[in-house]
Amino acid sequence: MGAYTSRDTFTNVTPGRIGRLCLLMGLLLAAASFASLFAGTAEISVTAVVHRYFPALPFLTGDLTEAEAAIITTVRLPRVVLAAVVGASLSVAGVVFQALLRNPLADPYILGISSGSAVGAVLGIITGAGAWSVGIPGLAFLGALAAVLVVFGIAGRDRRLEVNTLLLTGVMVNAFFSAVILFIFSISDHLHLQRALHWIMGDLSLADQGGLSYTSLILVLGTVFLYLFSRPLNLLVMGEETARQLGLAVERTKLALLAAAALITAAAVSASGTIGFVGLIIPHILRLALGPDHRLLLPAAFFLGAAFLVTADTLARCLAAPTELPVGVITALCGAPYFLFLLRRRLRSSP
Amino acid sequence: MEIEDLGFAYDGTWVLRGVTFRVAQGEFMGILGPNGAGKSTLLRLMDGLLTPREGRVLLEGRPVHTMKRREVARHIAVVPQGQAVDFAFRVAEIVLMGRSPHLRTWSFEGEKDLAVVRRVMEQTDTLALAERTLDRLSGGERQRVLIARALAQEPRILLLDEPTAYLDIRHQVEILNLLKKLNNINGLTVVAVTHDINLASLYCDRIVILDRGGIRADGRPGEILTTQNIEAVYGVAVTASRHETTGRPVVTPRVGA
Numbered sequence: 349m350g351a352y353t354s355r356d357t358f359t360n361v362t363p364g365r366i367g368r369l370c371l372l373m374g375l376l377l378a379a380a381s382f383a384s385l386f387a388g389t390a391e392i393s394v395t396a397v398v399h400r401y402f403p404a405l406p407f408l409t410g411d412l413t414e415a416e417a418a419i420i421t422t423v424r425l426p427r428v429v430l431a432a433v434v435g436a437s438l439s440v441a442g443v444v445f446q447a448l449l450r451n452p453l454a455d456p457y458i459l460g461i462s463s464g465s466a467v468g469a470v471l472g473i474i475t476g477a478g479a480w481s482v483g484i485p486g487l488a489f490l491g492a493l494a495a496v497l498v499v500f501g502i503a504g505r506d507r508r509l510e511v512n513t514l515l516l517t518g519v520m521v522n523a524f525f526s527a528v529i530l531f532i533f534s535i536s537d538h539l540h541l542q543r544a545l546h547w548i549m550g551d552l553s554l555a556d557q558g559g560l561s562y563t564s565l566i567l568v569l570g571t572v573f574l575y576l577f578s579r580p581l582n583l584l585v586m587g588e589e590t591a592r593q594l595g596l597a598v599e600r601t602k603l604a605l606l607a608a609a610a611l612i613t614a615a616a617v618s619a620s621g622t623i624g625f626v627g628l629i630i631p632h633i634l635r636l637a638l639g640p641d642h643r644l645l646l647p648a649a650f651f652l653g654a655a656f657l658v659t660a661d662t663l664a665r666c667l668a669a670p671t672e673l674p675v676g677v678i679t680a681l682c683g684a685p686y687f688l689f690l691l692r693r694r695l696r697s698s699p
Numbered sequence: 700m701e702i703e704d705l706g707f708a709y710d711g712t713w714v715l716r717g718v719t720f721r722v723a724q725g726e727f728m729g730i731l732g733p734n735g736a737g738k739s740t741l742l743r744l745m746d747g748l749l750t751p752r753e754g755r756v757l758l759e760g761r762p763v764h765t766m767k768r769r770e771v772a773r774h775i776a777v778v779p780q781g782q783a784v785d786f787a788f789r790v791a792e793i794v795l796m797g798r799s800p801h802l803r804t805w806s807f808e809g810e811k812d813l814a815v816v817r818r819v820m821e822q823t824d825t826l827a828l829a830e831r832t833l834d835r836l837s838g839g840e841r842q843r844v845l846i847a848r849a850l851a852q853e854p855r856i857l858l859l860d861e862p863t864a865y866l867d868i869r870h871q872v873e874i875l876n877l878l879k880k881l882n883n884i885n886g887l888t889v890v891a892v893t894h895d896i897n898l899a900s901l902y903c904d905r906i907v908i909l910d911r912g913g914i915r916a917d918g919r920p921g922e923i924l925t926t927q928n929i930e931a932v933y934g935v936a937v938t939a940s941r942h943e944t945t946g947r948p949v950v951t952p953r954v955g956a
Contacts, residue, residue, distance in 0.1 A: 358791040358813050358829070450783075576805040583796060587783045592748055594852070595772030595800030640788050 361643045369644060373651030377432065380655040384428045384662040385420065388669070392416045430560055430619060431552050431661040431675075432654035435626055437567045437616035439653025442627030443634070443645050444574055444609040447585050448602055449511055456613040456627035459514065459606075460521035464495025465617045467525050467532075470544045474536045484547070485559045485618040492614035495521055500606075508599050509606065511588075549674035550623030552661050559619050566615040570608045571650055577605055578642035585640065623676045626657055629683040636690050656683075700745065700856060700888075706753030707740055714740050715912045716753070722856070722890060727882045729899035730892045732909030733933050738892040741909065742858055745890070747771045772800035776849035778859040782833060782841070790836070790844050791829040794820055797851025819850035823877060839870030846877065857881070859891040863898060871895070875902045900924050900947045908932055924948040 386394050396412045397420060441456040449458065457463075468491025472484045482490070503509055503517040529548075533541055547554075574581075580601055583591040592598050613627075630653045631645065638644045657675070660682065664675040700722040707715045715737040722728060732738050743749045745756055747763035755762045758774055776797070788796075797819075798812040808816075820826045823843045833841055842862060849857055862878070863871040879902055881887045893899050899906055900920040908916040908923060910932045916923040926939045929950055936953040 358795055358816055359808060361807075363807065579799070579802070579806075580804060582788070582792075583799060586788070586793075586796065589748065590779065590782065592768055593746065593772060593777045593779070594796055594848075595769040597768050641792065 361641050366643060366647060369638075370647050370651065373648055373655070377651050377655040377658070380658040380662075381428050381432065384431070384658050385424050387662050387666050388419075388424065392420060426556075426560060427552055427661065428658055429564070430554075431658045433560065433564050433567050434552070434616045434620045434623060435630075435657025435660075436571070436650045436654040437563070437612045438623065438627035439630035439649040439656070440567075440571050440574065440646060441609040441613045441616075442653075443631040443642065443649045444581070444605055445627075446631050447581050447642065448606055448609075449515060450585060450587075451511075451515065452632070453628075454515075455624075456609070456616075457522070457622065457624070459499045459518035459610065460495035460525060461492045461610060461613045462617055462622040463522045463525035463529065464498075465489065465492035465614060466548055466622055467491045467528050468494075469547050469618075469621070470529055470532050473544045473547060474532055474540050485554075485556075488618035488621075489614055492610075492617055495525065496607075496610045496614070509602055546674075547621040550621040550676040552620055552623075552657075552664075552675055553672070554620060563615045563619040567612055570612040571646070573608050574605060575643075575646050577601065578646050581605070581642040581646075582640070623657070623679060625676065625679040625683050626653055626660075629679075629687050630656055632687060633690060701757040702741075702745065702754075703757065704754035705741070705744060705751055705756065707737075707744060707749060708752050713752075713912055715744070718754070718909075718912075718914055720907055720914065720917055722888060724855070724888055725882070725886045726888055726890075727879065727902060727904045728888075728890045729903035729906045730890065730909060731894075731896060731899055731906055731932075732915075736909040736932075737912045738909055739860060742777070742860055742890075742892055746775050746777050746858055769800050772852055772854075774854055775856045775858060776852040776854035778842070778845045778849050778857065778862060780860040780864060782845060787832045787834075789829065790825060790831050790833070791816070791820070793833065793844060794825070794847045794851050797848040800852055815853065816847075816851050819847045822850065822881070823847040837870075838865050839867075839873060842866065842870075842874055843877070846874070850881070854887070856888040856890065859889070861893055862891055863893065863895055871898060878902070896924065896929065896950045900949065901942065901945060920947050924950060926950075 386392060386397075392412070396416075400412045400417065438456050442454075445454045445456055445458060446452060465488040468487035468489070469484050472487040499514065499517045499521050500509065503513040533544065536544070580591070580596050583594050583596050584598070584602070588598050588602075630649055634645050634648050634652060638648060657679070660678040661675050663682070664673045664678045667673060667678075702718055702720050702722075705715060705718040706713060718741065730738050730741065740749065744751055745763070747756065747766060750764045756764070758766065758771070763771060763775075794816050795808055795812070798808055798815065801812065802808065817826075820829065823846050825840070825843050825847050828836060828840055828844065833844065836844065857878075859878070862874050866874065875898060878889050878891070882889050891899075891903075903920060905918065906916075906920050906923060907914055908928060915932050916928050924939065925948075926937055929937050929939070937950050938953050939948050939950050941947070942949050
């Protein structure tokens, strides 16, 4: 019986393990951010930058021109932060959507948030952003909220949200809004079309200070909120009836978590356009690596999602420099094969 | 637990009506009845998962459907007929989930919770399965794990939905002996919906027979498992004899008569 007395037999999820995981993933994110900051068409010396901001450190020399300093602080840094924030948002939301909808194909965009915000953004771009006081991100955010309200309004009945109805409603709302977008495209001119398409493919060069701080705030508050519910999320993936039998107020919890995940997604999409794949693949990779417990999955998704998108954006900027590739193309090109590799390995290891 | 004049309807069709009985503390009770008699609905009403259309279920004097889920789950635990296995939680983690009604939303399991889980896994002989996932277990093992999870809730009442379905006779007896032991030693109240008339006869102190949403008979196995009752409810010809050692009724279909 001695072998069964340790805590590890019953749960490997302890505050210590979560802390170590966060530290590891945090270092990964730091490394990815550091690399991204110094990669690009303008070659900037790492030691020079460190010397400028931390002059007390020994052995570092080098001069930084004002132009180089400006590139680092006003171009690359906001962009790295935006990539991190959007990546973290989409993967955290992806974990929650997959758990709540109990569907491995679910991603943050499944309830029509992406197409709703795209309608908002495209409308703004076509009619000229100056015509709207809230700007393109504001319009995109409003579009996303409209989509969520429509989906919840149609799928909700007797103050309940049934999962399959939600999924079907989301798919239909997505289809409808996509048609609206195509309609707008068909009547708009070439220049506007180009800009709108760019937005839809996802564009991290949109980083602006104001939008970035809102998005970051929503991400941090939303993630903390979701994390408080990580044990209940474990119950929910066992099935709603089981969760209820185990003492969870299922409908209330589900509504709160869906709303939080939708808000995080809406904020991320409004700031960067619809970057695909991050919210689908990062949760899957982490489930394969860490198992199904959300007390590990959520913090890991936060850091790994951020590191992944920062790296994808670095590649998007550098691979075909000076031309910039759409970052969504990179996420899918790198992510899909790696995911299939993991899946294949897991299939081989099971009897 | 008191069930008072209970009625429930799906889309205007009554599936249960005028059901009244009392479950005494420490009782081992079976609920029999043909498919569609309302057994599963009754079980879900008793757990407060459904809101009665008429009447009520009282748990320590309070209507169970108005209580907080957390509170209900500390009194009543359910062993469902099946459990989704798509997400790969290990057996120990699944049993640990049974501690949920005793934890705050955001809190971790403490030493006491681990001690309870260890105890119930010993009782159900599932410690050796701790590292496995549900999809790698046999039907009997899976049933023991779900019972362990229910016991981890430290309930006073255990509700089971066909606990012996899909099990061979050895595993059926194994599960029922376990339930009997928990009933005897811990004073746990056990209410099991079942299709197996003879096992119910051998193990239950009391049986309620449901038919078309109402109670056909309620009493000790020896009193109510009569040819007359069984034939009326199930619509097949049967003979009732006495079990060799316990003297309880054994019901077998009359074949070729």
